[in-house]
Amino acid sequence: MRNEAAYIYQRLASRIESQILDGVYRTGDKLPSIRTLCSSESVSHASVMHALELLEMKGFVEARPKSGYYVKSISPLSGVSDRPTRRSGFAPLSIDVSDVIESVFQRVNRPDVVNFGFALPHPSLTPYEKLSKAVASASRNDPELFGRYPQCSGIPELKRQLAVRLSLSGCHVDPEELIVTVGATEAMNLALQVVAKPGDTVVVESPCYFGILEMLERLSLRALPIPSSSEHGLNIEMLAQALDVHSVKAVVLTPSFSNPNGSCMRDDRRKSLLQLLDDHGVSLIEDDVYGDLYFGKTRPRPIKAYDQEGTVLYCSSFSKSIAPGMRVGWLAPGGHFEKANKIKRTQTIGTPPIIQYGLAQFLASSSIERHFRSLRKQLKQQVESIHHAVLSAFPEGTSVSKPQGGFVIWIELPETVNALELHRRALANGISVIPGSMFAIGGTQENRIRISCGNPFGQRSRDAIRTLGSLVRELSVEALSAVPLRKRARN
Amino acid sequence: MRNEAAYIYQRLASRIESQILDGVYRTGDKLPSIRTLCSSESVSHASVMHALELLEMKGFVEARPKSGYYVKSISPLSGVSDRPTRRSGFAPLSIDVSDVIESVFQRVNRPDVVNFGFALPHPSLTPYEKLSKAVASASRNDPELFGRYPQCSGIPELKRQLAVRLSLSGCHVDPEELIVTVGATEAMNLALQVVAKPGDTVVVESPCYFGILEMLERLSLRALPIPSSSEHGLNIEMLAQALDVHSVKAVVLTPSFSNPNGSCMRDDRRKSLLQLLDDHGVSLIEDDVYGDLYFGKTRPRPIKAYDQEGTVLYCSSFSKSIAPGMRVGWLAPGGHFEKANKIKRTQTIGTPPIIQYGLAQFLASSSIERHFRSLRKQLKQQVESIHHAVLSAFPEGTSVSKPQGGFVIWIELPETVNALELHRRALANGISVIPGSMFAIGGTQENRIRISCGNPFGQRSRDAIRTLGSLVRELSVEALSAVPLRKRARN
Numbered sequence: 001m002r003n004e005a006a007y008i009y010q011r012l013a014s015r016i017e018s019q020i021l022d023g024v025y026r027t028g029d030k031l032p033s034i035r036t037l038c039s040s041e042s043v044s045h046a047s048v049m050h051a052l053e054l055l056e057m058k059g060f061v062e063a064r065p066k067s068g069y070y071v072k073s074i075s076p077l078s079g080v081s082d083r084p085t086r087r088s089g090f091a092p093l094s095i096d097v098s099d100v101i102e103s104v105f106q107r108v109n110r111p112d113v114v115n116f117g118f119a120l121p122h123p124s125l126t127p128y129e130k131l132s133k134a135v136a137s138a139s140r141n142d143p144e145l146f147g148r149y150p151q152c153s154g155i156p157e158l159k160r161q162l163a164v165r166l167s168l169s170g171c172h173v174d175p176e177e178l179i180v181t182v183g184a185t186e187a188m189n190l191a192l193q194v195v196a197k198p199g200d201t202v203v204v205e206s207p208c209y210f211g212i213l214e215m216l217e218r219l220s221l222r223a224l225p226i227p228s229s230s231e232h233g234l235n236i237e238m239l240a241q242a243l244d245v246h247s248v249k250a251v252v253l254t255p256s257f258s259n260p261n262g263s264c265m266r267d268d269r270r271k272s273l274l275q276l277l278d279d280h281g282v283s284l285i286e287d288d289v290y291g292d293l294y295f296g297k298t299r300p301r302p303i304k305a306y307d308q309e310g311t312v313l314y315c316s317s318f319s320k321s322i323a324p325g326m327r328v329g330w331l332a333p334g335g336h337f338e339k340a341n342k343i344k345r346t347q348t349i350g351t352p353p354i355i356q357y358g359l360a361q362f363l364a365s366s367s368i369e370r371h372f373r374s375l376r377k378q379l380k381q382q383v384e385s386i387h388h389a390v391l392s393a394f395p396e397g398t399s400v401s402k403p404q405g406g407f408v409i410w411i412e413l414p415e416t417v418n419a420l421e422l423h424r425r426a427l428a429n430g431i432s433v434i435p436g437s438m439f440a441i442g443g444t445q446e447n448r449i450r451i452s453c454g455n456p457f458g459q460r461s462r463d464a465i466r467t468l469g470s471l472v473r474e475l476s477v478e479a480l481s482a483v484p485l486r487k488r489a490r491n
Numbered sequence: 492m493r494n495e496a497a498y499i500y501q502r503l504a505s506r507i508e509s510q511i512l513d514g515v516y517r518t519g520d521k522l523p524s525i526r527t528l529c530s531s532e533s534v535s536h537a538s539v540m541h542a543l544e545l546l547e548m549k550g551f552v553e554a555r556p557k558s559g560y561y562v563k564s565i566s567p568l569s570g571v572s573d574r575p576t577r578r579s580g581f582a583p584l585s586i587d588v589s590d591v592i593e594s595v596f597q598r599v600n601r602p603d604v605v606n607f608g609f610a611l612p613h614p615s616l617t618p619y620e621k622l623s624k625a626v627a628s629a630s631r632n633d634p635e636l637f638g639r640y641p642q643c644s645g646i647p648e649l650k651r652q653l654a655v656r657l658s659l660s661g662c663h664v665d666p667e668e669l670i671v672t673v674g675a676t677e678a679m680n681l682a683l684q685v686v687a688k689p690g691d692t693v694v695v696e697s698p699c700y701f702g703i704l705e706m707l708e709r710l711s712l713r714a715l716p717i718p719s720s721s722e723h724g725l726n727i728e729m730l731a732q733a734l735d736v737h738s739v740k741a742v743v744l745t746p747s748f749s750n751p752n753g754s755c756m757r758d759d760r761r762k763s764l765l766q767l768l769d770d771h772g773v774s775l776i777e778d779d780v781y782g783d784l785y786f787g788k789t790r791p792r793p794i795k796a797y798d799q800e801g802t803v804l805y806c807s808s809f810s811k812s813i814a815p816g817m818r819v820g821w822l823a824p825g826g827h828f829e830k831a832n833k834i835k836r837t838q839t840i841g842t843p844p845i846i847q848y849g850l851a852q853f854l855a856s857s858s859i860e861r862h863f864r865s866l867r868k869q870l871k872q873q874v875e876s877i878h879h880a881v882l883s884a885f886p887e888g889t890s891v892s893k894p895q896g897g898f899v900i901w902i903e904l905p906e907t908v909n910a911l912e913l914h915r916r917a918l919a920n921g922i923s924v925i926p927g928s929m930f931a932i933g934g935t936q937e938n939r940i941r942i943s944c945g946n947p948f949g950q951r952s953r954d955a956i957r958t959l960g961s962l963v964r965e966l967s968v969e970a971l972s973a974v975p976l977r978k979r980a981r982n
Contacts, residue, residue, distance in 0.1 A: 123638030132634030135845060136627040143623030146816035147614030182673055182839040189838055198689035198711050214837045220689050325637040327843040346705045347680055348673035348839065352818040354626060355843050 008043050009050035016051065020060050020071055031061060031069040034415055046229070053206070053227045053444070054238060063444055065437075066418050114464040116386075116451040117432035119259060119320075119408050124456070125378055126323040127362070127371050134365075135358030142357065150350035153341050154180025154330070158356040161363035162330050169291060170305035171314065171332070179331045179344055180351045183324075184289050184317035187331040188215060188252070190343050191313040194336045195283040196221055196249040202285075203242065203251040205234055207410070207439035207448065209259040212252055212287075224248060225441050230401035230410055233263035236273050243280045250283040250313075256300040257290035260439050260450035261410040262403030264294075270303045278309055283334070288316045292372055294405040295380040310335030318359070320406075321375065327351075328359050378456075379407045385457040386465065393469030395476060407453045413472055416479035419449045425471050431464045499534050500541035507542065511551055511562055522552060522560040525906055537720070544697070544718045544935065545729060554935055556928075557909050605955040607877075607942040608923035610750060610811075610899050615947070616869055617814040618853070618862050625856075626849030633848060641841035644832050645671025645821070649847040652854035653821050660782060661796035662805065662823070670822045670835055671842045674815075675780050675808035678822035679706060679743070681834050682804040685827045686774040687712055687740040693776075694733065694742040696725050698901070698930035698939065700750040703743055703778075715739060716932050721892035721901055724749060724756035727764050734771045741774040741804075747791040748781035751930050751941035752901040753894025755785075761794045769800055774825070779807040783863055785896040786871040801826030809850070811897075812866065818842075819850050869947075870898045876948040877956065884960030886967060898944045904963055907970035910940045916962050922955045 019025050032040065037048045052069050055061045061069045138145075153159070159175035166173050181187040196202055198220035204212060206225035216223050226242060228234045234253060242248070253273075255265040265273070277284050288302050304314040313336065317329030328351060333340040344350075362368065386409055390400050397414035413419060419435040426433050436448030455461070510516050523531065528539045543560050546552045552560045629636075644650070650666035657664050672678040687693055689711035695703060697716035707714050717733060719725045725744060733739070744764075746756040756764070768775050779793050795805040804827065808820030819842060824831035835841075853859065877900055881891050888905035904910060910926040917924050927939030946952070 120640065123635055126638040128634045128637040131637045132630045132845075135637075136630040139623040139627040139630065139849075143619045144614055146619040146622045146626075146814040147617040149611065149810075149815045150818070182842075185840050186838065193709065211837065214833075218684065218834055218837050319640075323637040324640045325844055327641070327839065327841060342705075343709055346676065346702065346709050348677050348818065350818060351673075352843050352846050353816055354623075355846065358630075 009047040009054065012037070012041055012043060012047060013051040013054045016055060017060055025071045027071050029071045030067070031071070033068055050227060050235070050238075056444075057225075057238070057242065063446070065446055112430060113427070114431045114460055115455060116453075116461075116464070117434050119450070119452040119454060120324055121320065121375065121379065121407060121454045122456060125375055125454075126325075127367065128323055128325070130365070130367055130371075131323055131326065131358060131362055134361040135355060138357035138361060139354050142354075145353040145357065148353075150353040150356070152179075152345045152350050154178065154351060155353055155356045155360065158328075158360040158363075159330075161360050165363065166304075166314075166332070169288075169299050170301040173304075173314075173332045177332055177337055179333060179337070179340055180356055181317075181329040181331055181344065182348055182351050183319055183327050184287065184315050184329040185211065185215070186344075186348065187315035187317065187329045188212065188285065188287065189219075189347070190331055190340045191285045191315055191333065192216070192219055192221065192250070192252075193343050194313065194333060194340050195285070200249045201246060203239060203248055203282075204441075205253060205258060205261075206441065207260050207436065207445050208252075208441075209254065209287075210438045213439075213441065223441055225444075228258065228261060228263055230261040230263050230403075232269065233258060233265035234273065236269060236276065239273070240276055243276070243282065248280075248282050250285050251277060252285045252287065253303075254287040254290065255303055256288060257293060257403055257406030259290070259406070260408050260434070260436075260448075262401045262406055262408055264300055264404055267301065270301070271306055274303055274306050274311065278311055282311075284312045286312050286314045288314060289320050290406040291316070292321045293376055293379055293407065295376065295383075296404055300405070304332060307334065313340075321372065322359075322362075326355055326359055328355060376405075379453065382453040382455070382457050383407055383409065386451060386453045386461065389457075389462055389465040390451070390469070393466045395469065395473045397476075398472070409451045409453060411449050411451060413447045413449065414476050415447055417447050417472055417475045418479075419445075419447055422449060422468075422471055422475055425475070426468055429467050429471070431467060433468065500538040500545065503528070503532055503534060503538060504542040504545045507546060508551055516562045518562050520562045521558070522562070524559055541718060541726070541729075545732075547935075548716070548729070548733070554937070556937055603921060604918070605922045605951055606946060607944075607952075607955070608925050610941070610943040610945060611815060612811065612866065612870065612898060612945045613947060616866055616945075617816075618858065619814055619816070621856070621858055621862075622814055622817065622849060622853055625852040626846060629848035629852060630845050633845075636844040636848065639844075641844040641847070643670075643836045643841050645669065645842060646844055646847045646851065649819075649851040649854075650821075652851050656854065657795075657805075657823070660779075660790050661792040664795075664805075664823045668823055668828055670824065670828070670831055671847055672808075672820040672822055672835065673839055673842055674810055674818050675778065675806050675820040676702065676706070677835075677839065678806035678808065678820045679703065679776065679778065680710075680838070681822055681831045682776045682806055682824065683707070683710055683712065683741070683743075684834050685804065685824060685831050686776070691740045692737060694730060694739055694773075695932075696744060696749060696752075697932065698751050698927060698936050699743075699932075700745065700778075701929045704930075704932065714932055716935075719749065719752060719754055721752040721754050721894070723760065724754035725764065727760060727767060730764070731767055734767070734773065739771075739773050741776050742768060743776045743778065744794075745778040745781065746794055747779060748784060748894055748897030750781070750897070751899050751925070751927075751939075753892045753897055753899055755791055755895055758792065761792070762797055765794055765797050765802065769802055773802075775803045777803050777805045779805060780811050780820075781897040782807070783812045784867055784870055784898065786867065786874075787895055791896070795823060798825065804831075812863065813850075813853075817846055817850055819846060867896075870944065873944040873946070873948050874898055874900065877942060877944045877952065880948075880953055880956040881942070881960070884957045886960065886964045888967075889963070900942045900944060902940050902942060904938045904940065905967050906938055908938050908963055908966045909970075910936075910938055913940060913959075913962055913966055916966075917959055920958050920962070922958060924959065 034048050038045055062072050063069055158180055159178045162178055163173055163175040201222040201224050203224045203226050205228040226235055226239045257264055286303050304312045313334050314332040399412040401410040420437055423433055423435040434450040436445030439445055525539050529536055553563050554560055649671055650669045653669055654664055654666040692713040692715050694715045694717050696719040717730045748755055777794050795803045804825050805823040890903040892901040911928055914924055914926040925941040927936030930936055
C-alpha cells in the first residue's frame with residue numbers, strides 16, 4: 001500500500017466483508033447507500049466507491065441499476081490472498097456490451113443533434129487536404145503498388161517514419177519490429193490474439209473504452225475490470241491483488257488520456273505497473289492513440305519506453321491525431337513479432353500500400369509538427385471551454401474530470417441520476433452524450449456520462465451544456481421524490 | 492448415391508473396414524499399397540483413394556508420410572450411420588499448418604527463382620495505371636473522406652457497383668446487404684466468426700487453400716476435410732455422410748476454380764449441395780474469388796444465386812481479377828448482416844474509403860469488361876501452355892488437372908514421389924512450386940504439387956517445367972530402389 005487513502009478503502013471493505021461473513025448483512029440485503037456510508041464512516045465518496053468496487057470484484061456484493069449494492073448469493077471468498085478456485089464468484093465477467101452500444105450509436109450521429117457523443121476531432125481539425133495530395137501523388141508515382149500483394153507487416157518507408165515518431169516519444173523500436181495495421185483496432189485485435197486464446201482472462205480498466213469490451217466479447221475472452229480513476233488511472237494496488245488470485249494473460253491499458261476518464265498515469269506508476277507485470281509474467285497491451293494529444297509541455301512517455309523484456313505490445317494509430325479515414329494503425333508486438341505477423345496475414349493480409357505510402361510522405365514532411373501543435377492547442381481550448389461550461393451548468397454533487405490531454409470529459413453525476421435516462425432525454429432535446437454503462441461491465445458507472453470535446457465550442461455547444469445541466473437537475477429531483485415510494489414498497 | 496463410382500469406393504471401404512473389425516488387419520498394420528489395391532480389386536486409382544480417405548475420415552486408418560496407410564490404434568466406429576460420440580477417432584482434426592506455410596513462403600518469392608509458387612496474376616495483367624488514376628482522382632475530389640470514420644459496411648457508391656457485378660453473375664443482392672472488407676481474407680474471417688465459435692467444426696475441401704486452414708487454426712475452429720476432385724469438386728455424397736455424424740456449423744467452399752485443384756462444380760451439384768445444407772441447417776461460406784476468371788462462354792453461377800434461405804455467406808474480392816494491392820473484398824452475409832457488420836466494426840472499423848471510392852470509379856468505367864476479357868484470354872493461354880508442357884515433360888503416372896478457369900494447375904505425381912522433397916530440389920534448381928501437403932490436413936496430398944500459371948509463359952518457364960519433370964523422374968527412381976530396403980528393415 002502506497003498511501004493512507006488505500007488503507008481507508010481497504011479498511012472499509014474489510015469491515016463490510018466481516019459483517020457479511022458474520023451474517024450482519026445477509027444474501028440479498030441492500031448495503032447502506034454510498035451517501036450513508038460516507039457520513040457514517042467519515043470517509044470520502046471515492047473511498048466508499050473503491051471499497052464497494054473491491055467487494056464487488058471479490059464477489060461479495062453486486063451493483064443493481066438505479067438501486068445500490070446488494071449482498072450476493074454466491075459463496076464469497078474469505079480474502080484475496082486465499083487463492084480460491086477460479087470458478088468462484090470472484091471470476092472474471094463474460095461480456096455482452098454490443099447490444100447497448102448498437103442501440104446508442106444508431107441514434108448518436110444524427111446531423112440535427114449537438115454531438116458530444118462521437119469521440120473524434122472535428123474533420124476541420126484533420127489535415128485532409130495535405131493527406132489527399134500525398135495519397136494522390138503516391139498513387140501516381142508508384143502505380144505498381146496496386147498490382148502486388150503488400151508486404152504483410154507494412155511498407156518500409158512508413159515503418160521507418162513510425163519508428164522516428166516512436167523514438168520522439170522515448171520508445172526505441174527497430175522499424176522491422178513494427179506491423180502496420182488497419183487502424184489501432186486491428187492492432188489491438190492482433191495483440192489480444194497473440195497473448196490470449198478463447199476463454200482466457202484479460203484485465204481492463206473500469207471504466208473502459210467500449211470498443212475494447214466488444215473486441216473481447218468477439219474473441220471469447222473474459223474481462224476482469226480493475227478500477228481506474230480520472231486522477232491516477234488504473235489502481236495498481238487492486239491489480240496486484242487480482243493478479244495474486246487470477247490467471248491473467250494480459251492487461252489492456254490506455255495510460256495516456258484514457259477513454260473515457262481521461263486519466264494519465266504518472267511516470268512512477270507506469271514503472272511500478274511494468275515491474276508488477278514482469279514479476280507475474282503478464283503482458284501489457286498498451287493503447288497509445290491519445291498520447292500525442294497532450295496539453296502540457298511534454299508528451300507522456302509510453303510504458304513501452306521502459307520495457308526491457310518485451311512485455312509490452314504497443315498499439316497506436318493516427319485516427320485521433322491525424323485522420324480517421326486513413327485507417328492506418330500499428331503494432332510494436334514486443335517479443336511476439338512472428339506470431340503477430342502471421343495473424344495479420346490470415347486476417348487482412350496487408351494494409352493498402354498506397355495509403356501507407358501517402359501517410360509516410362505526410363509524416364516525412366515539415367507540416368507534421370505544425371499540425372500536432374495546432375491540434376493540441378485547439379483541443380485544449382475546447383476541453384477547457386466545455387469543462388467550465390459543465391461546472392457552471394450542472395448541479396452540486398457533480399464531479400467533472402479535468403484531463404491533461406485527449407478530448408473527452410468524464411462526468412460523475414449526483415448518485416441518484418441514471419445516465420442512460422439522461423442520454424435518452426438529452427437526445428429528445430437534440431443533444432448526444434454517451435452514458436457510463438457503455439464503458440462498464442456489470443452495472444457500474446450508472447451515474448456517469450462521457451462528453452466528447454472534438455467539435456469547436458460555440459454558442460450552440462454552450463446552450464446544449466446548459467440544457468444538459470437542467471436535465472440532470474430534473475432527474476435528480478425526480479429521484480429524490482421516487483426514493484420514499486420505493487422504500488415504502490420494500491418495507 | 493448418384494453413380495456407380497460411389498458404390499465402388501464404398502464397397503471397397505466397407506470390405507477393408509470389415510477386415511479391420513474381424514482382425515484381418517490389426518492396429519499398426521500397413522494396408523496394401525494403393526497400386527496393389529488397384530490391381531487386386533480391379534478398381535481405379537481414384538476409387539482406392541476415395542475408399543482410403545473415407546476410412547481415414549472414419550478413424551480406421553491413418554496416412555503416414557512416404558509410407559502408406561496404417562490401421563489406427565484408436566477404437567474405430569462401426570459405421571457412419573451409428574452416430575458415435577463426438578470425441579472418437581472420427582472427430583474432426585485440429586490444424587497446425589502455419590509452420591509448413593511459413594517455411595515454404597520464406598523461400599518462394601526470391602527474384603532469382605522461376606515462380607510457379609505464388610498464385611497471383613503477374614502485375615502486368617493488372618490495370619494498375621487506371622486504378623492509380625482513379626484513386627488519385629478520388630483523393631483530389633473528396634479529401635474530406637480522410638477526415639471521417641468510414642461507414643463500417645462500405646461506401647454506397649462501391650456497394651452499388653458490387654451489386655451490379657453480382658447481378659451479372661446471377662446473384663441479386665441489395666447493396667445494403669453487402670459489407671466491404673479488407674480483401675476476401677477479411678470477408679472469410681467475418682463469415683467464419685458469424686457462424687462458428689471457438690471449438691466448432693467446419694467442413695473444408697480436401698485439398699484446401701492453405702490460407703483457409705490457417706484462418707481456422709487462428710479462430711480455434713476444427714476442420715473436417717471432405718475429398719474434392721479436380722473433375723467434380725467437393726464429394727457431396729461423402730459430405731452427406733459426414734453431416735449425418737457430425738455437428739457442423741458451416742461448409743467452406745470455392746465452387747468455381749477451387750485453389751489448388753481447379754475444380755468447378757456443375758450446376759446440378761451446386762443445387763444438390765445447397766439443398767443438403769438447407770436440410771441440415773448448415774451454412775455455406777462460398778469463396779468466389781476466381782469466378783470471373785472462366786475460360787468458357789459463361790461465368791459459373793455462384794451457389795449464392797440459388798440461395799432462398801440466407802444459407803450462403805458469399806465472399807469475394809478483386810485481388811485475383813483486378814489488383815491485389817487494392818485490398819478490397821466484400822461479403823454478402825445472407826441472413827447475418829447485423830452480426831457480420833458488428834464484427835467488422837470491432838475488427839478493422841472500416842475499409843479505407845478513398846480506395847473504395849477509386850475502385851467504384853474503375854468499376855463504373857467502360858474499361859472494366861475489356862479488362863476482364865483480356866485477363867481471361869491471357870490466363871487461359873498461360874494455363875494451357877503449362878498444361879501441355881507438364882504433359883510432355885513429366886513421367887508416366889502423372890495426372891494433371893485441366894482447369895476451365897483460374898490459373899493454378901494441380902498435379903498428382905507418381906505415388907512414390909514425395910512432393911515436399913520435389914519442392915526442395917526444385918528450389919535448389921531455382922524453381923518454386925507448392926507441395927500438396929500445404930493444402931492438406933493430416934498427411935494426405937503428399938504426392939501432389941500446385942503450379943501457378945500467373946506469369947507469362949516463355950522459354951524460361953518451359954525449361955523450368957522440363958527440369959521439374961526430370962526431378963520427378965529422379966525421385967521416382969530413388970523411391971523404387973528405396974522400397975526393398977525399407978521392406979527388409981520391417982521384416
